[in-house]
Every structure is written in structure tokens, then in C-alpha cells.
Amino acid sequence: MTDRTTSSIAPIVVPKASDILASQLRQMIVQGRLGAGTFLPTERSLVAESGLSRTSVRDALRILESEGLISTKVGRSGGSMVTLPGRDSVARSVELFVRTHGIRLESLLECRVAVEPTLARLAARNRTDAALAEMTALHERFIASVDDVKSYKAINLDWHLAIARASGNEPLIALMEAISMPISDAMDYQHVTTPELRAIAVKAHTVILQAIAARDEDAAFNRMERHVAGYRDIATPRNGTKPARQG
Amino acid sequence: MTDRTTSSIAPIVVPKASDILASQLRQMIVQGRLGAGTFLPTERSLVAESGLSRTSVRDALRILESEGLISTKVGRSGGSMVTLPGRDSVARSVELFVRTHGIRLESLLECRVAVEPTLARLAARNRTDAALAEMTALHERFIASVDDVKSYKAINLDWHLAIARASGNEPLIALMEAISMPISDAMDYQHVTTPELRAIAVKAHTVILQAIAARDEDAAFNRMERHVAGYRDIATPRNGTKPARQG
DNA sequence: TTTAAGCAATGGTCCGATAAAATGCAACGT
DNA sequence: ACGTTGCATTTTATCGGACCATTGCTTAAA
Numbered sequence: 083m084t085d086r087t088t089s090s091i092a093p094i095v096v097p098k099a100s101d102i103l104a105s106q107l108r109q110m111i112v113q114g115r116l117g118a119g120t121f122l123p124t125e126r127s128l129v130a131e132s133g134l135s136r137t138s139v140r141d142a143l144r145i146l147e148s149e150g151l152i153s154t155k156v157g158r159s160g161g162s163m164v165t166l167p168g169r170d171s172v173a174r175s176v177e178l179f180v181r182t183h184g185i186r187l188e189s190l191l192e193c194r195v196a197v198e199p200t201l202a203r204l205a206a207r208n209r210t211d212a213a214l215a216e217m218t219a220l221h222e223r224f225i226a227s228v229d230d231v232k233s234y235k236a237i238n239l240d241w242h243l244a245i246a247r248a249s250g251n252e253p254l255i256a257l258m259e260a261i262s263m264p265i266s267d268a269m270d271y272q273h274v275t276t277p278e279l280r281a282i283a284v285k286a287h288t289v290i291l292q293a294i295a296a297r298d299e300d301a302a303f304n305r306m307e308r309h310v311a312g313y314r315d316i317a318t319p320r321n322g323t324k325p326a327r328q329g
Numbered sequence: 330m331t332d333r334t335t336s337s338i339a340p341i342v343v344p345k346a347s348d349i350l351a352s353q354l355r356q357m358i359v360q361g362r363l364g365a366g367t368f369l370p371t372e373r374s375l376v377a378e379s380g381l382s383r384t385s386v387r388d389a390l391r392i393l394e395s396e397g398l399i400s401t402k403v404g405r406s407g408g409s410m411v412t413l414p415g416r417d418s419v420a421r422s423v424e425l426f427v428r429t430h431g432i433r434l435e436s437l438l439e440c441r442v443a444v445e446p447t448l449a450r451l452a453a454r455n456r457t458d459a460a461l462a463e464m465t466a467l468h469e470r471f472i473a474s475v476d477d478v479k480s481y482k483a484i485n486l487d488w489h490l491a492i493a494r495a496s497g498n499e500p501l502i503a504l505m506e507a508i509s510m511p512i513s514d515a516m517d518y519q520h521v522t523t524p525e526l527r528a529i530a531v532k533a534h535t536v537i538l539q540a541i542a543a544r545d546e547d548a549a550f551n552r553m554e555r556h557v558a559g560y561r562d563i564a565t566p567r568n569g570t571k572p573a574r575q576g
Numbered sequence: 577t578t579t580a581a582g583c584a585a586t587g588g589t590c591c592g593a594t595a596a597a598a599t600g601c602a603a604c605g606t
Numbered sequence: 607a608c609g610t611t612g613c614a615t616t617t618t619a620t621c622g623g624a625c626c627a628t629t630g631c632t633t634a635a636a
Contacts, residue, residue, distance in 0.1 A: 096627090098588070100391075112428045124617065135590040137384070140618090144347075144391045149425060156618040157598025166429040167422070175414070175422035176500065178396060181359045182413040185499055192451070193500045200443035252432055253423065253440045257504055343597085345619070371586065382621040387587090403587045404629025579636075588627075595620070604611075 099134050100141030107142065111151050111164055122152065122162040169256040176260035187268040190261050191314040195307065197254055198242070202290060202306035204249035206299045213248035214295055220244055221291055228280050235275065239266055241287060245294070245306075269317070279316070283309070346381050347388030354389065358398050358411055369399065369409040416503040423507035434515040437508050438561040442554065444501055445489070449537060449553035451496035453546045460495035461542055467491055468538055475527050482522065486513055488534065492541070492553075516564070526563070530556070 110116045123131065128139045143162055146152045150167030154160070180190070205213075220241045227233040239262055246258040269275075286309040293301035357363045370378065375386045390409055393399045397414030401407070427437070452460075467488045474480040486509055493505040516522075533556040540548035 100588090112425070126617085137589060137591090140384075141387070141391050141588095144388050145395045148392045148395045149422075151425070151429075154618070155598080156596075156616095158616040159599060160597080160617050162618095167425050169426070172419075172422050172426050175396075175419050176503070178359070178398070178414050179416070179419050179503060180500065182398075183499060189498050189500060192447070192498055193504075196444055196447035196501060200439070204439070251436050251439055252430060253427065253436060253504075253508060254443060256423070256426060257440075257500075261500060347619090373586085384620060384622090388619095390587095401587070402629085403627070405585045406630060407586050407628080409587090577636100579634100581632100581634075583632075584630090586627100586629080588625105590625080591623090593621085595618105597616100597618080599616080600614090602611105602613080604609105606608085606610095 098141075099138040100145065103128070103132055103134065103139065103142035104145040107146055108149070108151060111146075116164050118164050118166045120164050122164065124161055169252070169259050172256040173260040173263070176257070177264060180261070180264045185264070186318075187265070188314075188318040190265045190268065191310070191317055193257075193261055194265065195310050195314050197257060198246075198310045199303045199307040201246045201249045201251070201254055201258060202294065202302040203299045204251050204254075205245045206294045206297050206302040208250040209248040209294055209297075213244070217241065217244045217248065217291060217294070221287055224287060225284055228277075228284060231275055234280060235266060235269075238283070239263075245290075248294070282312075286312075345388075346385040347392065350375075350379055350381065350386065350389035351392040354393055355396070355398060358393075363411050365411050365413045367411050369411065371408055416499070416506050419503040420507040420510070423504070424511060427508070427511045432511070433565075434512070435561075435565040437512045437515065438557070438564055440504075440508055441512065442557050442561050444504060445493075445557045446550045446554040448493045448496045448498070448501055448505060449541065449549040450546045451498050451501075452492045453541045453544050453549040455497040456495040456541055456544075460491070464488065464491045464495065464538060464541070468534055471534060472531055475524075475531060478522055481527060482513060482516075485530070486510075492537075495541070529559075533559075 107116075107122065116122070122128070122143075125136055125139050125143070128134075129136050132139060143152065143154060146162075147154055150171035151164065152162045153165045154162045179185070209217075220237055224234070224237045224241055227237050243259060243262060246255045249255065286305065290302060290305045290309060293305055354363075354369065363369070369375070369390075372383060372386055372390070375381075376383050379386060390399065390401065393409075394401055397418035398411065399409040400412040401409045426432070456464075467484055471481070471484045471488055474484055490506060490509060493502045496502065533552065537549060537552045537556060540552055
């Protein structure tokens with residue numbers, strides 16, 4: 083190695099053309115300069131404006147599409163319409179994370195215990211009459227389905243999500259929607275839905291719903307906490323603590 | 330409108346070729362048949378195997394890349410390597426959601442109040458000595474920076490995230506990392522970092538850290554709850570409840 | 577042995593063309 | 607007047623080929 087003068091040039095990263103275009107469009111969307119429902123220019127227009135090839139333009143659009151920021155349709159008056167990413171987008175991302183990392187059921191249930199009591203409290207605070215009616219209807223179907231495990235589980239899921247949605251807290255709703263499906267899937271491998279536990283769950287739901295109906299925030303919080311903590315302790319019992327009785 | 334026989338044909342969706350390929354590859358990854366670190370076939374190999382054009386193959390790879398499932402490098406011995414999506418991937422998704430929907434600071438702080446006490450409890454339970462040392466070091470820098478608002482905020486953020494990481498609960502860590510940055514950004518528009526409040530925060534952090542060091546789960550939970558609930562009440566005071574004193 | 581030049585493999589980018597889908601419009605028949 | 611059908615138009619989807627840029631390996635030269 084001969085001695086050379088060492089220049090102080092930092093490593094230069096060459097971003098991809100499609101990434102640059104995607105970043106610019108993304109920024110315009112999050113800043114609100116491209117509101118939901120408005121259409122991006124056509125691919126060929128973007129080619130003309132950006133000076134890039136159609137390949138790069140399309141790569142950028144694919145990125146935005148998989149981020150849930152646009153939705154592309156073909157045909158006349160088609161194109162790429164701005165569509166704000168919904169909670170399902172967050173849920174997909176979390177689900178990928180959970181599944182690829184093999185997150186244990188224990189962690190997911192701990193997560194739920196952290197979140198759902200607050201959701202119940204906020205639901206008691208913010209619920210509308212329509213939301214209450216929906217929860218009540220689900221609860222009645224829940225009671226009726228106590229003998230059919232399959233629909234029992236589905237309705238149970240829906241009821242918890244209905245409470246979450248009634249809370250009005252979008253980030254927490256998204257988290258709850260994100261972890262509900264993995265929890266439900268993982269629960270299939272456990273046998274935590276005995277007839278006795280199902281009866282207990284029905285009672286727990288009843289008192290929680292009463293608290294939410296009465297707008298009793300503390301009661302909703304506490305009863306929901308006992309409910310989900312009970313599930314956690316049954317599914318993943320910890321050392322030294324007996325599974326608490328649910329209800 | 331003349332009467333016709335109504336056929337029971339459901340709407341037919343024509344999936345895109347790239348979506349199909351992306352789904353297949355995604356499934357192979359989440360099922361573990363393509364472990365992290367392994368390489369996908371080269372683009373040209375995928376073209377040969379799938380019978381699709383290189384455009385479609387590349388579209389599929391772009392989708393997987395933006396999902397954080399692969400990372401593509403150019404050059405000889407380059408290609409698309411399987412990389413499991415990290416918490417940053419979830420954080421990006423949540424951040425997009427929060428920013429595009431204009432989620433209010435109130436909701437984010439409520440979210441934090443729901444999550445951080447549990448994180449403190451789990452940190453008290455699961456912390457390693459190394460994690461405690463990191464938190465303590467950050468705390469000392471926190472105390473020293475009480476007069477420099479900029480570094481104060483940065484260190485504050487890091488300290489909270491350090492506690493989250495010490496909890497060992499990956500989903501909750503991801504959520505915390507996801508909402509921390511938006512909260513910090515939104516806080517800039519509020520004036521909630523007066524010198525007095527900073528001094529109070531230092532005291533709060535001190536007692537929380539003591540509880541975590543002593544592995545006192547309940548104390549960690551309660552003190553963290555008072556701390557973050559105090560922030561919430563100061564930043565977004567609700568009707569009828571005075572902002573609680575922090576500490 | 578060391579260095580530099582050349583080669584090979586791979587993704588990045590570009591171009592042009594055709595296929596497929598969706599919409600609007602006009603012609604047609606009733 | 608009405609509804610239906612077919613055609614034209616616009617747009618994305620897909621294809622095929624070519625060349626460029628980057629990277630790592632190999633080989634030849636000093």
C-alpha cells in the first residue's frame with residue numbers, strides 16, 4: 083500500500099430513483115398537499131414530469147401502494163388515487179412482525195392486558211349509543227353461541243374489537259386489531275376454551291358491558307383488567323402465581 | 330328494466346402477477362422455509378422459474394422490500410436477502426398512520442399512559458444489569474442536561490425507550506418506539522417543558538429508576554403511571570380534572 | 577508480493593410494444 | 607323513447623430486450 087493523501091470524503095450513498103420519487107410523493111401526501119381521494123398524475127405524466135423512465139415511476143408507485151398510501155386502478159379514468167393507510171395497514175405490519183419473530187403468546191397477552199383495560203375505560207367515556215347497541219347485540223349472540231366453539235371465538239373477537247372501536251383512540255384500536263388475530267390463532271393451539279371458562283367469560287363480558295353502558299370508567303377498567311388478566315394467567319401461568327379466577 | 334334471471338356470480342377479482350409472486354415468497358418467509366440471511370434466487374432466475382417477466386418479478390420484490398422482508402444489494406454476489414422486519418418497520422407504519430390521520434396528541438398520550446406503566450413493570454421484572462446500567466447512564470446525562478432543552482428532550486426520549494426495551498415485550502416496545510417520535514414532534518408545538526416541569530420530571534425518573542433497580546414491579550408501575558399521566562394532563566387537560574401534580 | 581486492470585454476475589434503468597380493463601359515446605334495434 | 611351493444615379511448619399491466627452501474631473475483635503486470 084503506497085502512501086496517499088487521504089481525502090475526507092464521506093461514503094456516498096446513491097439512492098434509487100424510485101425511492102426518491104416515492105419519498106417526494108409520500109411527503110406531499112402526508113403534508114396534505116395531496117388529499118385523500120385526489121388522483122396522482124398518470125404514469126406517463128409522471129414520466130414526463132420527473133424525467134425518469136416508466137419503470138422507475140412504477141417502482142415508486144408500487145412502494146406507495148404497499149404502504150397503503152395510494153390505490154391504483156386500471157382503465158379509463160383510472161390511475162393512482164390517494165388513500166390514507168387504514169388501521170389494517172398497521173395491523174398487517176404488526177402481524178408480519180409477530181409471525182416472523184415468533185412472538186410468544188405470553189407477550190401478546192401481556193400486551194392485551196396493558197391495553198384493553200384502558201380501551202374499556204375510554205369506551206365507557208366515549209361510547210355512542212350506536213356503539214353500545216352494537217356491543218350489546220354481539221354480546222347476545224355471544225351468549226347464544228356458548229356451545230359452538232367456532233362461532234364463540236369469532237364473536238368473542240368481534241366483541242373485544244367493538245369495545246376497542248368504541249374507545250375512539252385510533253392508535254390503541256389499531257394495536258388491538260393488530261394483535262387480536264395472532265392471539266386468536268395462537269389460542270387455537272392451546273385448550274383454553276373449556277365450557278366452564280366460556281361460561282365465566284360470558285359473565286365477565288356482562289359486567290364489563292354494564293359498566294360501559296353506565297359510563298362507569300373505573301368499573302370498566304377494573305373488570306376488563308380482571309377479565310384479560312385471567313386469560314393471560316390461564317394461557318401462560320407464571321411461577322408462584324396461581325391462575326386467578328376470572329369474572 | 331326488463332326482468333332477467335339473476336345469476337349468482339360473485340365479483341371476480343383478478344390478482345396481479347406480482348402480487349401472487351409476492352404472496353408466495355412472503356409465505357415461504359413467514360413459514361421459515363426461507364430463513365433470515367438466506368438469499369432469494371436472482372431476478373433472472375425468478376423470471377425463469379415463474380415464467381413471468383422481469384418487470385413483474387421486480388414489482389414483487391419491491392413489495393417485499395417495502396414490507397421489510399428482504400433487502401436487495403447490487404453487484405456480484407448481490408441479490409435479495411431475507412431480512413425479518415424489525416420494530417422500525419412497525420414504527421414506520423404507525424407513524425404514517427398517525428401523520429396522515431392527524432391523530433391528536435391527546436390520543437397519543439392516552440396511548441402512552443396505557444402502555445408505559447406496564448412497560449415499567451415488565452422492566453422491573455425482566456431487566457438485566459446491563460439494561461439497568463444503560464438506563465442509569467442516560468438518567469445521569471438527563472440530570473446534567475436539564476438546562477439544555479434540546480438535549481433534554483432527546484435524552485428523555487432515549488430513557489423512556491431504554492425502559493421499554495428492558496421490558497422484553499417486543500410488541501409493546503414496537504408500539505412505544507412507534508409513538509415516541511410523533512409525541513416528541515407534537516410536543517414541540519406545546520410549551521410543556523418549563524424549567525419547573527423539567528425538574529419534576531427528573532425527580533419522577535429517579536424514583537422510577539429506583540423501583541426498576543429494586544425490581545419492585547408495583548412501584549415501577551404506579552410511579553410510571555403518575556409520571557406519564559401527569560404529562561398527559563398537562564399537555565391535554567380534561568374538563569373537571571385539574572392537572573395532577575407530577576412525581 | 578503487491579498492485580492494477582480486466583472480467584463476470586447482479587440489480588438498476590431505460591425503451592418500445594402489446595394486452596387487458598374500465599369508461600364514455602355512438603349506433604342500433606325494439 | 608329506451609335500453610342494449612359494440613367501438614374508440616384512456617389507463618395501467620405485462621412483456622421482451624438492451625444497456626448501465628456496482629461489486630467481487632481473477633488474472634496479468636510491475
